Every structure is written in structure tokens, then in C-alpha cells.
Amino acid sequence: xxxxxxxxxxxxxxxxxxxxxxxxxEVHVWRANLNQPQDRLNLLGQIMSHxxxxxxxxxxxTNNRFGKPALVPGHIPQLEFNISHSGDWILIALSRGRALxxxxxxxxxxxxxxxxxxxxxxxxxCSALAAxxxxxxxxxxxxxxTRKEAYIKARGDGLSLPLDAFDVxxxxxxxxxxxxxxxxxxxAQRWTLSELQIGPDYAAALAVEGADxxxxxxxxxxxxxxxxxx
Numbered sequence: 001x002x003x004x005x006x007x008x009x010x011x012x013x014x015x016x017x018x019x020x021x022x023x024x025x026e027v028h029v030w031r032a033n034l035n036q037p038q039d040r041l042n043l044l045g046q047i048m049s050h051x052x053x054x055x056x057x058x059x060x061x062t063n064n065r066f067g068k069p070a071l072v073p074g075h076i077p078q079l080e081f082n083i084s085h086s087g088d089w090i091l092i093a094l095s096r097g098r099a100l101x102x103x104x105x106x107x108x109x110x111x112x113x114x115x116x117x118x119x120x121x122x123x124x125x126c127s128a129l130a131a132x133x134x135x136x137x138x139x140x141x142x143x144x145x146t147r148k149e150a151y152i153k154a155r156g157d158g159l160s161l162p163l164d165a166f167d168v169x170x171x172x173x174x175x176x177x178x179x180x181x182x183x184x185x186x187x188a189q190r191w192t193l194s195e196l197q198i199g200p201d202y203a204a205a206l207a208v209e210g211a212d213x214x215x216x217x218x219x220x221x222x223x224x225x226x227x228x229x230x
Contacts, residue, residue: 011197013219020218022079022094027213029102029206030092031198032220034085082153089198093206098213101153103146104196104204112141120145122164124179128171136172142203144170147193150207151178154191168193176205 013031022028078097083090087106117126125144132140147168152161166187167179176195181187192211196204206215 011195011217013198013217015219015221022096024078024096025213026095026216027098027100027206027208028094028216028218029196030094030218030220032090032092033222034088034090036222084149084153084204087202089202089204091196091198091204095208095213099154099156099209101150101155101207102196102204103149103153104198104202105142105146105149107138107142107201107203109138112138117141117144120148120163122167124167125164125170132171139203140170140172143176143195143205144168146203146205147176147195147207150205151191151193154207154209155187 080095080098080100082093082101084102084104085091086104089104089106091102091104093100093102114126114130117129121129121144129137129140129144147170148163148166151166151168152158152163155161161183165183166181169175169177169179176193178188178191178193190209192208192213194206194208194215196206196217198204
């Protein structure tokens with residue numbers, strides 16, 4: 001069964017009007033539902049010109065030694081991205097020259113157990129989770145999980161960095177942030193965490209290098225005009 005909850009803060013998801021651009025001082029997160037109608041999928045395959053399709057085929061992805069994907073240098077200068085999907089939703093985070101990570105999870109009560117928390121969360125996080133009323137623990141579990149996953153994805157460490165090596169704030173009402181990073185004490189000040197609300201029964205989080213940036217969230221529509229790009 002999914003968790004039930006009401007989001008304390010709602011993320012504003014915008015639809016593109018006119019041309020789209022990614023300024024250097026912004027971090028963008030795109031939300032798209034994977035249940036797209038077939039005519040929409042057919043349209044997406046037709047909107048690119050021959051030259052654009054050929055250029056897209058020349059894009060190459062590579063992975064670091066921990067599996068984090070990235071564009072081969074030189075294709076799109078300074079573009080950083082990260083992707084996560086779960087259930088019906090996919091999130092794509094984009095920035096220029098700023099490392100980031102994003103994570104989305106469909107909330108399931110049978111995963112939000114004390115045993116799984118004890119295996120992956122830090123002792124401080126486990127204590128905070130256990131202190132919550134039972135009705136709030138499932139939502140809090142996935143808030144913690146997505147914030148931790150977003151951080152390790154942003155760093156590009158994969159599971160080489162144990163999830164219990166750092167603490168995140170996640171209890172209801174707490175601002176998303178790194179509390180302590182025992183593997184690297186200065187890391188808590190180098191990264192910013194943000195909660196993302198994408199829909200009922202889902203949790204999502206974003207981790208971004210630095211703090212001098214502005215977040216904009218975009219929704220990819222399932223019908224109507226295809227957003228344009230400049």
C-alpha cells in the first residue's frame with residue numbers, strides 16, 4: 001500500500017510558454033508522466049529535423065567509475081544532468097556547470113520498515129524516524145531516502161559512500177538539508193538539498209552543489225503543443 005500524506009509545501013510546476021532556455025544561475029527540474037498517449041509519442045518522434053536527429057545520434061554518454069552518467073565533454077558545454085524515475089513519473093534535473101542529483105520514489109509501506117531503515121539510515125536518522133507517530137513514518141522514511149539518494153547521486157559516488165555516513169533532515173516540517181557529513185565534514189556546507197512535490201504517494205528530492213542558484217520546475221504536458229527549445 002502507498003503512504004498517505006498531505007504535502008506541507010507544494011512545488012510549483014510550470015508549463016513552457018514560448019522558447020525554453022537554461023540560464024547559468026538556474027537549476028531546472030522537468031517532471032513528465034510516463035503514461036503518454038501514443039499520438040503524443042508519435043509526435044515527439046516527428047518534430048526533429050533530419051539534421052537534429054543526426055546530431056542527437058552523435059551525442060554520447062559516458063559513466064564515471066561509480067556509474068553516474070554524463071555527456072561526453074564538448075557536446076553541450078557545461079551541461080550537467082541527472083535522471084530518476086519511479087512508477088509513473090520521471091524527473092530530469094539540469095544545470096550549467098553545477099553538479100546535481102535527483103531522486104524520486106513511489107512510496108510503499110512494505111518498504112518503509114524499521115529493518116530497512118536500520119540497514120541504510122544512520123543511527124541519528126533511525127532514532128528520529130522511530131520517534132515519529134506511526135502514521136507519519138512511511139512518508140518520513142521516503143523523505144529521508146530520496147534526500148540521501150539525491151546527495152550520493154550528485155556526488156557521483158554510488159554506493160561506495162555508505163548511506164549511514166551522513167545525516168539528512170527529513171522529519172515533517174524540517175527543511176531539507178545535510179546535517180552532518182562524517183566522510184567529509186565540509187560537505188554539509190557545499191551542497192543544498194530541496195524537497196520536490198510531484199504527486200500523491202511519491203517522494204522526491206534534489207541535491208545541488210553550492211547555494212547561489214535558483215530552482216525552476218517544469219511539467220512536460222501529455223497533450224497540447226510540444227514545448228519549444230531555443
